[in-house]
Amino acid sequence: MKQDRYKVTITCEKCGERFTLRAKKGKSGSVQTGFKRCLCDNEQDFHITYHEV
Numbered sequence: 001m002k003q004d005r006y007k008v009t010i011t012c013e014k015c016g017e018r019f020t021l022r023a024k025k026g027k028s029g030s031v032q033t034g035f036k037r038c039l040c041d042n043e044q045d046f047h048i049t050y051h052e053v
């Protein structure tokens, strides 16, 4: 059984902080990270990349 696991890199476009998370693909097909906001209170302006692992 294939497991859709991803390493997700989130870079804040405002302050440049970078977060690396692990995520799974949910039933809807979207990758759920649980990430909400950056340390600088930015909640929308991110550059996100996914790597299958």
Ligand SMILES: [Zn+2]
Residues within 6 Å of the ligand: 012, 013, 014, 015, 016, 017, 038, 039, 040, 041, 042
């Ligand atoms: Zn930030």
